[in-house]
Amino acid sequence: MSQAAPSRRVPLVNAANALTATRLALIPVFMAAVVGSGMTHAGWRVVAAMIFLAASLTDFVDGWIARHYGLVTAFGKVADPIADKALIGSALVLLSGYGHLSWWVTVVILARELGVTLLRFWVIRHGVIAASRGGKVKTGLQIAAIAWYLLPFPEPLAAVGPWLMAAAVVVTIATGLDYVVRAVRLRSA
Numbered sequence: 001m002s003q004a005a006p007s008r009r010v011p012l013v014n015a016a017n018a019l020t021a022t023r024l025a026l027i028p029v030f031m032a033a034v035v036g037s038g039m040t041h042a043g044w045r046v047v048a049a050m051i052f053l054a055a056s057l058t059d060f061v062d063g064w065i066a067r068h069y070g071l072v073t074a075f076g077k078v079a080d081p082i083a084d085k086a087l088i089g090s091a092l093v094l095l096s097g098y099g100h101l102s103w104w105v106t107v108v109i110l111a112r113e114l115g116v117t118l119l120r121f122w123v124i125r126h127g128v129i130a131a132s133r134g135g136k137v138k139t140g141l142q143i144a145a146i147a148w149y150l151l152p153f154p155e156p157l158a159a160v161g162p163w164l165m166a167a168a169v170v171v172t173i174a175t176g177l178d179y180v181v182r183a184v185r186l187r188s189a
Contacts, residue, residue: 010073016066017076019058023083026055039098042152049150055087056143085113091146100149112176119183126186134175141168
């Protein structure tokens with residue numbers, strides 16, 4: 001009779017969780033850089049964009065490390081999506097607050113994020129709705145659009161930002177609808 005291998009206890013303090021914690025710690029630093037720039041000082045806008053991009057990069061790396069090295073923890077499962085939403089949400093609110101992005105865009109994206117989170121709780125007893133490829137594309141487009149808005153591009157290049165954000169909004173809505181369909185199917189199964 002074969003015996004199952006004992007499960008390995010994953011330490012709370014590990015590289016993946018450290019990156020998630022770093023992302024959380026960078027959010028107020030990023031916000032201070034945006035506020036310091038007033039979205040008018042080019043140097044501080046570049047600093048804010050670099051902090052935002054560095055924090056965003058940790059989002060991609062921490063998940064890969066956790067999965068690749070078997071470092072998935074309960075903390076990471078909760079803190080990672082919170083850090084993601086806090087980073088994107090704070091950037092959108094600041095861009096809208098400074099008049100660089102329409103408030104309806106911020107509301108649509110934040111409503112979708114809240115809706116997907118609520119859907120995940122709604123189906124949690126029936127299974128997990130894993131992140132889709134579309135969700136990863138959505139995140140990538142949101143990051144690219146926000147970074148474009150933050151950087152002080154001259155006018156011909158600055159016009160790319162709204163196009164990136166439009167693509168991000170379309171994919172955000174489409175993936176939100178996909179999550180609704182997947183949640184209903186999971187609850188019905």
